[in-house]
Amino acid sequence: MTLAVLDQMERFRDAITESGTRCVLDGRDVNPPAVLIRPATLNYRVGRSSFRASWAAWLYLPDAGQLDALRIGLPILDTVRTALASVGVAVLTAAPADFTTPDGATVPGFILQWDTTQ
Numbered sequence: 001m002t003l004a005v006l007d008q009m010e011r012f013r014d015a016i017t018e019s020g021t022r023c024v025l026d027g028r029d030v031n032p033p034a035v036l037i038r039p040a041t042l043n044y045r046v047g048r049s050s051f052r053a054s055w056a057a058w059l060y061l062p063d064a065g066q067l068d069a070l071r072i073g074l075p076i077l078d079t080v081r082t083a084l085a086s087v088g089v090a091v092l093t094a095a096p097a098d099f100t101t102p103d104g105a106t107v108p109g110f111i112l113q114w115d116t117t118q
Contacts, residue, residue: 004118005053009037011087012057019083021076032060032107033076040116051118055089059110060099069108077110089114 009025016023022034030036040053059076061069081091094110101107 005040005042008053008116009039012037012055012084012089015083015087016057016080019079021079021083028102030060030101032062032101032109033072034060035076035080035112036060053116053118055114055116057112058097058099059094059112060101060107061109063105063107066108073108073110077112080112084114089116 013023013025016035016037022031023037024030024034025037027036036058038056038058040055043052043054045051057080059073059080061073061076063069064072077094081094084091091112091114093113095113097109097111098106099109
């Protein structure tokens with residue numbers, strides 16, 4: 001049952017990619033602007049075979065200064081929210097964040113969060 005989480009990650013990636021936004025499942029593949037789907041936190045229900053998965057996606061933006069990053073990022077947030085809604089997911093929050101890229105640079109972005117139940 002837990003392996004279904006991998007299927008969900010791929011489904012989320014595919015929906016976001018089909019919307020025209022670069023989306024990856026491995027941080028080594030990030031090339032801003034891009035979304036990285038993080039593995040879910042699994043909240044098991046004692047005595048039941050179901051669990052809640054708490055998801056996060058990191059939206060990496062180019063390091064173009066805060067205002068330019070927002071001009072680039074806010075439309076992408078809307079696109080990602082719509083793409084995830086098309087597969088039955090409601091994004092709960094999108095919080096500003098800073099990320100370190102594999103080459104050591106720091107770039108602005110957002111952390112999007114949502115939950116699913118298995």
